[in-house]
Amino acid sequence: MTGPAADSPAARRSPGRPPTQVTKGDVLAAAARLFDERGYAQTTMQDIAASLKVAKPTLYSLAGNKVQLLEAIFDTIIEGADRILAEAEAAQDVSLALRLFIRESLMHGARNRAMMNVFLSHASHLPAASQSAHEAWSREAYHRLKRTIERSHADGGVDPMIVAFAITSFINQLPQWFSERGALSLEAVADNFAALIENGALLADE
Incomplete structure (x- = not known):
């Protein structure tokens, strides 16, 4: 039996996973990992395609160009944060x-983790309009958190802006140091920090 003709689509396709098995989520995860490890400027679309074992045209068809990939990573983090804020705002208790x-x-x-690291350190690579939108979202998210703190702890003695800063700083830094091999699970770290806030370490009456 002979193989495919030299100029056939099958012969031209790069070896690796069939394109139908690669999703946009796979592309975003691979791009975020490489941007985080190597830096945005040092990562090429070919690098991302090679990591997924697909041809570059497949990559472009799934997720667009490199700038669009970066914007999609930011959108993924923002969409998750917006969902979490909305759930907290809607909580009856x-x-x-x-x-x-x-x-x-x-x-x-x-x-x-990789997407969060990219979100925190690669905003300067976004187009100007996307940078402005990201900055506006960050300000609004911060104020939404402040309002949630005020609603949850109306009698707290510490300025809610200080508490919001402490919470966001911890959230932003966690991907840098948390290890699955540590003594505490991710859930335990989250619950312990929440208890620290709730029990008065930051909200104690003056």
Whole structure:
């Protein structure tokens, strides 16, 4: 039996997984990992295609160009954060709203470690319009968290802006140091930090 003709589509296709087995989610995860490890400028579309064992045309058809990949990574983090904020804002039990936000945000960041790292360190590579939109979203998200803190702890003695800063700083830094091999699970870290906030380490009355 002879193989495919030299100029046939089968012969021209790069070896590896069939394109139908690669999803946009796979592409975003691979791009985020490489951007995080090598830097955005140092990563090419060919690098991403090679990591997925697909041809570059398949990559472009699934996720667009490199800038679009970066924007999609930012959108993934923002969409998750918006969902978590909305759930906290809608919580009927105000005493649980902040705990819900802290736990789910820590889980979201840690489970999307590479994307979170890219989100925090690669905004300068976004087009100007996307940078402006990202900055506006960040300001609004911060104020939404502040309002959730005020609703959950109306009698707290510490400025809610300070508490919001402490919470967001912890969430942003967690992907840098958390290890699955550590003594505490991700869930335990999230619950312990939420308890620290709720039990008065930051919200104690003056």
